[in-house]
Amino acid sequence: MEKERRAHARPGAGSSWAPSTVLVTGGAGFIGSHACVELLDHGYEVIVVDDYANSTPHVFARVERIAGRFVGAVYELDLRDRRALSAVFDRHSVDAVMHFAALKSVSGSVARPVEYYDTNVGGTTALLRTMHEHGVHRLVFSSSCSIYGDAGPGLLDEATPPRPTNPYAASKWLCEQILADVCRHRPEYTVLCLRYFNPAGAHPSGLLGEDPQDVPDNLMPYVAQVAVGRRERLRIFGADYPTPDGTAIRDYIHVMDTVEAHRVALDHLADEPGMHVYNIGLGQGSSVLDVVAVFSETCGRAVPYQMVPRRPGDVASLVADPSAVTRAWGWRPTRDLSDMCRDAWRFQQLNPHGYAGSARRPGPKG
Numbered sequence: 190m191e192k193e194r195r196a197h198a199r200p201g202a203g204s205s206w207a208p209s210t211v212l213v214t215g216g217a218g219f220i221g222s223h224a225c226v227e228l229l230d231h232g233y234e235v236i237v238v239d240d241y242a243n244s245t246p247h248v249f250a251r252v253e254r255i256a257g258r259f260v261g262a263v264y265e266l267d268l269r270d271r272r273a274l275s276a277v278f279d280r281h282s283v284d285a286v287m288h289f290a291a292l293k294s295v296s297g298s299v300a301r302p303v304e305y306y307d308t309n310v311g312g313t314t315a316l317l318r319t320m321h322e323h324g325v326h327r328l329v330f331s332s333s334c335s336i337y338g339d340a341g342p343g344l345l346d347e348a349t350p351p352r353p354t355n356p357y358a359a360s361k362w363l364c365e366q367i368l369a370d371v372c373r374h375r376p377e378y379t380v381l382c383l384r385y386f387n388p389a390g391a392h393p394s395g396l397l398g399e400d401p402q403d404v405p406d407n408l409m410p411y412v413a414q415v416a417v418g419r420r421e422r423l424r425i426f427g428a429d430y431p432t433p434d435g436t437a438i439r440d441y442i443h444v445m446d447t448v449e450a451h452r453v454a455l456d457h458l459a460d461e462p463g464m465h466v467y468n469i470g471l472g473q474g475s476s477v478l479d480v481v482a483v484f485s486e487t488c489g490r491a492v493p494y495q496m497v498p499r500r501p502g503d504v505a506s507l508v509a510d511p512s513a514v515t516r517a518w519g520w521r522p523t524r525d526l527s528d529m530c531r532d533a534w535r536f537q538q539l540n541p542h543g544y545a546g547s548a549r550r551p552g553p554k555g
């Protein structure tokens with residue numbers, strides 16, 4: 190039974206257009222599931238589509254436990270299945286879409302480039318065609334700092350020329366170009382394209398976090414699994430980068446800040462038609478050794494590591510100039526690296542084996 194809805198006023202609710210029902214593609218994934226909580230917490234109706242390629246439906250029991258509300262409906266479908274997707278739009282009056290669904294492993298994309306283009310670009314065009322057929326023209330798109338490639342040291346603003354170095358990043362850049370072209374020719378569209386840097390951390394409840402289905406590719410979940418004893422040691426890929434401590438620098442951003450940016454984006458989908466691109470990062474670089482040090486301090490034990498050669502395709506530094514989104518929306522992230530480590534550690538301690546074994550809630554499912 191649906192629990193009492195939290196009485197949050199939506200900031201955009203006073204303007205002429207304010208979304209009330211949001212379709213979240215990839216809503217079972219790491220960032221999508223946190224977005225569901227953020228949206229439910231702020232009074233939105235949430236519809237999810239996901240094929241569980243890199244996630245599990247167990248996550249929804251946790252989303253609902255945190256939010257105290259049910260997700261409106263969850264459909265297990267591949268975004269490229271336009272008939273199934275169209276039936277979702279037929280059944281629900283969707284106001285805006287948050288498009289998270291994609292394959293995101295850089296190494297996976299090098300091994301299986303066609304699969305990545307097919308899922309990421311084909312999923313996006315299938316979504317766009319279906320949105321068009323149903324008169325839905327407002328979209329928040331998950332892009333990635335990886336499109337900047339090896340752009341060198343210093344803060345990267347949105348005008349930095351994209352130079353993707355792997356099929357995953359190239360697929361995201363292709364999606365951006367398609368979305369920009371759609372907006373160029375069809376004035377009814379508004380697309381807010383958010384280029385996230387390195388989302389990390391977890392929901393502060395410890396119920397929701399990053400639960401990769403395989404050995405983690407990403408640094409923070411790997412460090413957390415070492416800290417909890419699930420893996421022996423971290424392998425640090427490269428100690429010979431031209432950085433102060435020799436390890437690569439990234440701009441880690443709390444997943445709660447990342448999804449807050451999406452929720453705030455909904456209030457700006459009616460500002461001005463067209464495509465608008467924003468970096469979502471802290472604007473502060475942390476090296477791999479910085480992350481290890483802060484995580485070790487957080488969990489109260491040393492995280493064992495060994496230095497190994499660089500990972501192919503990695504770059505020395507990727508740090509955002511995040512000022513454009515603050516200028517446009519007055520929004521900025523508020524959580525730092527120690528918040529990310531604290532929340533990732535809490536999730537890891539409470540869920541040493543991820544979501545495995547948690548119960549699936551009964552409820553609507555397509």
Ligand code: NAD
Nearest residue numbers: 215218219220239240241242243244267268290291331333
């Ligand atoms: P994730 O893998 O945890 O979530 C993606 C979700 O999409 C998964 O639940 C997966 O099952 C689903 N999915 C994949 N293919 C699908 C398909 N064909 N049809 C329906 N569902 C499908 O990844 P995430 O970290 O939550 O990333 C979300 C989005 O953000 C992705 O688009 C990713 O490229 C982008 N992004 C992520 C990061 C990061 O570091 N996590 C950084 C920048 C951008």
Ligand code: WQD
Nearest residue numbers: 293295333335387406407408411424425426437439477503
């Ligand atoms: C961070 C740093 C590694 C694991 C990727 C995508 C990017 C975005 C975020 C989606 C790097 C080092 C890592 C390990 C290590 N995702 N590392 N040992 O590569 O910056 O970015 O995820 O869009 O597009 O490219 O993130 O977390 O994998 O690595 O030393 O076991 O940690 O070499 O310097 P990355 P990451």
